Amino acid sequence: MTETVGSALRHIRKGRGESIVAVAKATHTSPASFTKWENDQTVPSERSIRKLADYYDMAPTSLLALAYPTKYATPTEQLSMAGKTLIRAEDLFSSDTVLTYDGHALPDDRKQLIAAFTAGLFLRSKQSN
Missing domain, CATH: 1.10.260.40 (lambda repressor-like DNA-binding domains)
Structure with a gap:
């Protein structure tokens, strides 16, 4: 990222x-x-x-x-x-974003769970650097 x-x-x-x-x-x-x-x-x-x-x-x-x-x-x-699309991880989980998997929108509770997991990965990455 x-x-x-x-x-x-x-x-x-x-x-x-x-x-x-x-x-x-x-x-x-x-x-x-x-x-x-x-x-x-x-x-x-x-x-x-x-x-x-x-x-x-x-x-x-x-x-x-x-x-x-x-x-x-x-x-x-x-x-x-160059030639890459920049997507902020925070934007993936904003209230204005619909997160989909396999063509289906994920419910808000799943989206929040994925956001929490992702935040944990980033925090762990920062701590090990």
Whole structure:
């Protein structure tokens, strides 16, 4: 799965145990903007990414490559994404999505069970890295 800039920002923030409001205030950003970034509704500007990287005491290159892959991703990263459809796992389980198997819509309880299992796989993967 390809990570998005929003999921990376959320992972960093939660890993530090900070709230959206605290990070937004410290980086002179509105909490509403930060929420939109984390939910991949909008992409932070390069300037905002650099401010966040400075706040998190990290190099901005990895975040910039996620937000602006054609400008900042390495040629290898660009090739690995070329011609592929990016699907966020979160979108598979949203209330607006109908998940099907073998041509039949899955009931909500099955969809929730699959979502919980998938979340567990991702958490386990992050813990082993």
